[in-house]
Every structure is written in structure tokens, then in C-alpha cells.
Amino acid sequence: MPHNTALSTLLDSGQDLVLDGALATELEAHGCDLEDALWSAKVLLEQPHLIKQVHRDYFDAGASVAITASYQATPQGFARRGLGEREALELVALSVQLADEARREHVEANPSSGPLLVAGSVGPYGAYLADGSEYRGDYTLSSREFMDFHRPRIAALVEAGADFLACETLPSFAEAEALLALVEEFDVESWFTFTLRDAEHISDGTPLAEVAALLRTEPRVAAVGVNCVPLELVTSALGTLNGVSDKPLVAYPNSGETYDAVTKTWGPSAGGQGTTTLAGNAADWRERGARLIGGCCRTTPRDIAELATNMTPGDPA
Numbered sequence: 001m002p003h004n005t006a007l008s009t010l011l012d013s014g015q016d017l018v019l020d021g022a023l024a025t026e027l028e029a030h031g032c033d034l035e036d037a038l039w040s041a042k043v044l045l046e047q048p049h050l051i052k053q054v055h056r057d058y059f060d061a062g063a064s065v066a067i068t069a070s071y072q073a074t075p076q077g078f079a080r081r082g083l084g085e086r087e088a089l090e091l092v093a094l095s096v097q098l099a100d101e102a103r104r105e106h107v108e109a110n111p112s113s114g115p116l117l118v119a120g121s122v123g124p125y126g127a128y129l130a131d132g133s134e135y136r137g138d139y140t141l142s143s144r145e146f147m148d149f150h151r152p153r154i155a156a157l158v159e160a161g162a163d164f165l166a167c168e169t170l171p172s173f174a175e176a177e178a179l180l181a182l183v184e185e186f187d188v189e190s191w192f193t194f195t196l197r198d199a200e201h202i203s204d205g206t207p208l209a210e211v212a213a214l215l216r217t218e219p220r221v222a223a224v225g226v227n228c229v230p231l232e233l234v235t236s237a238l239g240t241l242n243g244v245s246d247k248p249l250v251a252y253p254n255s256g257e258t259y260d261a262v263t264k265t266w267g268p269s270a271g272g273q274g275t276t277t278l279a280g281n282a283a284d285w286r287e288r289g290a291r292l293i294g295g296c297c298r299t300t301p302r303d304i305a306e307l308a309t310n311m312t313p314g315d316p317a
Helices: 006-012 023-029 041-046 048-061 075-079 085-109 125-129 143-160 173-186 208-215 231-242 278-287 301-310
Strands: 065-067 117-122 164-170 190-194 196-198 221-227 249-252 258-260 265-267 290-293
Touching: 006 117, 006 221, 023 048, 041 048, 041 085, 048 065, 048 085, 048 301, 065 085, 075 085, 075 143, 085 117, 085 143, 117 143, 125 143, 143 164, 143 173, 164 173, 164 221, 173 190, 173 208, 190 208, 190 249, 196 231, 208 221, 208 231, 221 231, 221 290, 231 249, 231 278, 278 290, 278 301
Parallel strands: 065 117, 117 164, 164 190, 190 221, 221 249, 249 290
Antiparallel strands: 258 265
């Protein structure tokens, strides 16, 4: 049994979990300028108190899981700012501390709140490149290179006390294989979520069925699913995964707007679904096996509050 099993313990008890929403969107709403290769990780350096505030806002909205601000926080990324590896990994650890402090403050103010978890975000190599390649998966590294890139951050997240790892926004099957090896190496629980080319393939073209097969028998992977994807793809993608995986599924898509990775701007929804809210789709997603549902880019505490009122953990849809 891996250590840090809080996630699977809750899922095994029958609870469904509401995840948080976008971190960067809320930081921008607080006045942060994220036009930077470090993206939200920049705020760990400059205004960490705002990160804690956003985590607290999501807990107050009804989220049971906070995802740390470590998605783009890597020694390699911080080195561009002149920081050494030790300083960089202290910032990764800080991302866990801030989420935990927000959790403690929420519980103190709301003693009857249920269990709350902190997920250590492990973003893909493409996030470090900061060129939109987390939506393409068109970078090539060896397994050892992937592991060398991800290992220090994972070590820092585990040592800082993250309840589990959120290996997220993954576009590459080869990178998922390397991360799976690291999850085994650190004996830590995780979820794996992927970006999509379409409802049946992750961004590098690998069939979702093949991804599910890779993760199916690994006890340290508590859930598998999709994130940072168009909202209208989620129902079909979950149906594909549900047909080949018996693991709990996780979904936290974008708001429904369309992202242009070249211009780094958002436009109107591409359409294709009858409703374009998280709460409006939650029942369909739960029918297809989703046990963990939240939001990614452009979603807000208001969206999570609406989702929480429509998705009482542990109750059937």
C-alpha cells in the first residue's frame, strides 16, 4: 500500500469530491500579471499570500481538493530568474504550505467541514517550455530525461506533505510512463489527467484506451481522467475511459471558452454541447464514472460553488 492514501480512502468510502477551479484566473482577478514563462508560479515569488487567498476562496466555495501552485514551478524554470535549485524547491514546498494553511483556516472557521485534501500539482514538461506544447505533446525526451526533470519537484511536494500528486495536463504517453515510474519510486498516491486531441485520443495521438491500460493495474494511481480540455469533449472522453478502466474518473475542464495557445487568448465557446457550465454537465459526467469534478482555466469560485450545490459528495447523481 503506498503512503499518502487519503484520496483512495475517501473514494473507497463512497465519497465523490469537488475539486477547485482555475488558480491563474483568480490570481489575475486579484491584479497579478501572469504574462510570464513562470505563469502562476511567478506569484510564489512575488505575492504568495494571494495564492493562499485563492485556495481559501475555493475551500469556502465548497471544494474538497486544492491543487497547489506548482504546475509550472520547476528548478529549470526558476533558474531563468537566477534562482538556485535549493531556492526553487523551497518555493515548490511553499506551494504545499500555502494550500495547507488555507485548509487549516477554512476548517477553523468551519469545524463541520468534511475532509479536505491538498494535491501537489505536477505539470508536464510542455508547461516549462511555455509554448503551448502541453496541448500538442510534440516534444521528445528520453524516459531518463523526463524523470530527471520531474523528480526534484515530486520529491519536494512529497516531503512538504502533499496528500497526493496531481500529474496533470499531460499530453504525452511517454511522459506519463516516466511519471508513473516516479510515482512508484516515491510510493505516493496520484491521479493522472490528460489533455485531448479529440474525445478518444490524448494530445500526442495516443488512444485513451491505451492510456487507461497503462494505468489500470497501478495501485498508486487512484483516478484517471482529463483536465484543461474543452468542456464539450468531456462527456465523450469519460465514456471512452469508462469503457476500458475500472478506476474512478476525474474531470476538470476549462470554462467552455476556446483557448488559442499561439496568441494565449480566450475566445467564445466552440459549442457542441447543450450546456456550458460545470454544474450543468456534472450529472452526465458522474453517470460515466467521474468521481472527482472541478474546473480548470477560466473557472471561478462561483462555478465551484454552483457545482458543489449540484454534487453532494457521496450521493448519487
